[in-house]
Amino acid sequence: MADRVRAKTRKDRIMDAALRIFAEKSFQEATISEISKEAGVSEATIYEYFGTKEDLLFAIPEKISNDTYxxxxxxxxxxxxxxxxxxxxxxxxxxxxxxxxxxxxxxxxxxxxxxxxxxxxxxxxxxxxxxxxxxxxxxxxxxxxxxxxxxxxxxxxxxxxxxxxxxxxxxxxxxxxxxxxxxxxxxxxxxxxxxxxRAKKEQQGLTLHLNLEDARALGQILQNDPALQSKAESADASRTIKERN
Amino acid sequence: MADRVRAKTRKDRIMDAALRIFAEKSFQEATISEISKEAGVSEATIYEYFGTKEDLLFAIPEKISNDTYxxxxxxxxxxxxxxxxxxxxxxxxxxxxxxxxxxxxxxxxxxxxxxxxxxxxxxxxxxxxxxxxxxxxxxxxxxxxxxxxxxxxxxxxxxxxxxxxxxxxxxxxxxxxxxxxxxxxxxxxxxxxxxxxRAKKEQQGLTLHLNLEDARALGQILQNDPALQSKAESADASRTIKERN
DNA sequence: TAATACTTGACAGTGGGACTATGAAGATGT
DNA sequence: ACATCTTCATAGTCCCACTGTCAAGTATTA
CATH class of the missing domain: 1.10.357.10 (Tetracycline Repressor, domain 2)
Structure with a gap:
């Protein structure tokens, strides 16, 4: 088991080093020799775990996406x-x-x-x-x-x-x-x-933009008009009043 | 001059072939030997015009961006x-x-x-x-x-x-x-x-969405109220009425 | 037409880096 | 202590970018 653990950390050390070097330089510019030094293992060990340089590259996203996504x-x-x-x-x-x-x-x-x-x-x-x-x-x-x-x-x-x-x-x-x-x-x-x-809710009818003064004047009128006022309560779905600020 | 023309087409043929092969495979997977065959010239000729494979790669965008952009x-x-x-x-x-x-x-x-x-x-x-x-x-x-x-x-x-x-x-x-x-x-x-x-024009005040029926009722009221009606004409900048459909 | 310069190609060779094969040294488990 | 498994060092192969050289055109000039 201690063997397996060590093998795992070794494999992880290689992948960590490879990820760092691949990301900082690029896959083509990175060399196995460089990665082996960074990871503190021999080149042969890298080929032991990952058959080819490309396999090493693709082992990285495979592992990370499994872990986190x-x-x-x-x-x-x-x-x-x-x-x-x-x-x-x-x-x-x-x-x-x-x-x-x-x-x-x-x-x-x-x-x-x-x-x-x-x-x-x-x-x-x-x-x-x-x-x-x-x-x-x-x-x-x-x-x-x-x-x-x-x-x-x-x-x-x-x-x-x-x-x-x-x-x-x-x-x-x-x-x-x-x-x-x-x-x-x-x-x-x-x-x-x-x-x-987003779809506009009111596709038919009128949209009115009023400044504060006009809005107050309109409020007065609506309060004095019982017909329209009752409508305002019954037809709530089709009429919205939003206050800005 | 005929010489210069031929040299130009030769250089262009190389760049065309290289662009095609670089794009279809990739820069690393493409070989000079392959490009030379595609362009119908010898490998030595490619090195004659473009010192290295990388120089050939970067000659392509340089040329195209000059032409078109x-x-x-x-x-x-x-x-x-x-x-x-x-x-x-x-x-x-x-x-x-x-x-x-x-x-x-x-x-x-x-x-x-x-x-x-x-x-x-x-x-x-x-x-x-x-x-x-x-x-x-x-x-x-x-x-x-x-x-x-x-x-x-x-x-x-x-x-x-x-x-x-x-x-x-x-x-x-x-x-x-x-x-x-x-x-x-x-x-x-x-x-x-x-x-x-886009900035909203009316930052303060009220926005009213009315269906057609209510809009007509409101229209009646506005017509019968001279005070608000005159306001509607004078304060055009702060009040907008848009008809939908 | 002859001489000169420039372009192109064939070929041989170098060097670096990926990859393989092998055997020795060390660690581990029974 | 013995077998097994892991790690490493070494030596060598292969591929491909790149260099150098020389010979064969091709164009320009005298």
Whole structure:
């Protein structure tokens, strides 16, 4: 057992070193010799555990996605609200990248466009997120939450593309300190996208914007007119009054 | 001169072949021997023109960005409208990628995350676009077109990240036929983003949504009340009446 | 037409890094 | 103590980027 434990830490040390070096340089520029020195093992040991350099590369996302990603998907079916479910998906997606900077650099800058990566579990997890998002958007369109002419694919690209772009630029600038984390930008971001695609509730009729003075004058009139006042109470669904500030 | 012409076509043939092979496989998987066969020249000739394989790679964006990109920037200073200028920037950005699929695959999937690429003219052109966009957004916030609490960096990442994501996914799926080009998605896309960040005109007062029946009743009242009716004419700036459908 | 310079190609060779094969040294379990 | 399993060092293969050289065009000039 002590043997197994040591083997495990050895394997982990190799993967840690590899992740660091792959992310900082790049897969092609990194050499096995360099990784072996960083991990404190011989080159032969690396070939022992991972047949090839490429296998070592792909062992990394496989491991990390198993560890961190799956669990956050379990709650989704319990969120009935479409927008809430979308927020949860985005949250877990951001968490995945925010939890491990080296890993997100590796995935977003190098693996994402790699053909073999697309056949890994890690990519399948990302695809599941993408697919769930698409489902949410379609459901929102179907049930009237979103505008019927919204393009579900476009919306999804907005959601995922923006987040990826934020991470990619952060990495390319050498991961500087930020006053706002990407996680903290999620809600303002979602508000912009969602407010842009929500269906307008009152499709027919009139919309009136009144300043405070006019609003008071109108209030006087309504109070003095019993006919309209009673209507205001009976037809609540089709009439909304919102106060600003 | 005939010599110069032949040399030019030879050099171009090499770059064309290289672009195709780099984009379809990848820079690392492509071999000089393969490119030389595709271009119909000897390996030595490639080393004659481009010292190294990497130099050949970077000669490609240098050439293409010189050819196509610069001109579309010239019009920008003449567009006074902030949103129109943003649209023009996005348009030229999309055009760059839409004009040459091989090139956009190379840039977006391989070069974008490459350190050396960031020191090329091609990347400088992209940075100029990004910078102009940021300027537009800031100007829009400053002059009241956009909400004062909008995050300019976030907006820019939305604009560029979405477009890049759309192209990247199109490439990763093997560039299937689309019923809508990315160019055609630009205006719906911009409408979502911009409507999400435009400043609301009436910050104070009341907003009333009325169905048709109630609107008619209110119309009656307003017609019979000279005080409020005169107000409606004098205070036009702060009061808007929009008819839906 | 002859001489000169420049372009292209064939070929041989170097070097670096991924990967293999092998056997010795050490650690572990019984 | 013995067998087994892990780790390492060494030596060697293969592939591919890249260099150097020389010969064969091809173009330009005298």
């Amino acid at each position: 799956e669990e956050s998907e379990a709650v989704l079916p319990f969120i009935k609200d479409v927008e809430g479910r979308m927020r949860a998906i985005m949250l877990s997606y951001i968490q995945l990248y925010e939890s491990n900077p080296h890993y997100s650099a590796l995935v977003l800058l190098q693996l994402m466009s790699n053909k073999r990566f697309r056949q890994t579990q890690a990519h399948a997890a990302i695809r599941r997120s993408a697919h769930s998002l698409l489902d949410c958007i379609r459901e929102g369109i179907a049930n009237g939450t979103f505008r019927p002419d919204a393009d579900a694919y476009l919306i999804r690209s907005m959601l995922m593309g923006t987040i990826e772009h934020l991470f990619i630029h952060w990495h390319m600038q050498g991961m500087p300190r930020r006053e706002k984390t990407i996680m903290e930008m999620l809600d303002p971001f979602l508000e912009i996208v969602l407010s842009g695609i | 610069e001109e579309s920037e010239a019009v920008l200073p003449f567009i006074k409208d902030v949103e129109g200028r943003m649209r023009a920037i996005m348009l030229s950005y999309i055009q760059l990628y839409e004009s040459n699929p091989h090139y956009s695959a190379l840039v977006l999937l391989q070069l974008m995350s490459n350190k050396r690429f960031r020191q090329t003219q091609a990347h400088a052109a992209i940075r100029r676009s990004a910078h102009s966009l940021l300027d537009c957004i800031r100007e829009g916030i400053a002059n009241g077109t956009f909400r004062p609490d909008a995050d300019a960096y976030l907006i820019r990442s939305m604009l560029m990240g979405t477009i890049e994501h759309l192209f990247i996914h199109w490439h990763m799926q093997g560039m299937p036929r689309r019923e809508k080009t990315i160019m055609e998605m630009l205006d719906p896309f911009l409408e979502i983003v911009l409507s999400g960040i």
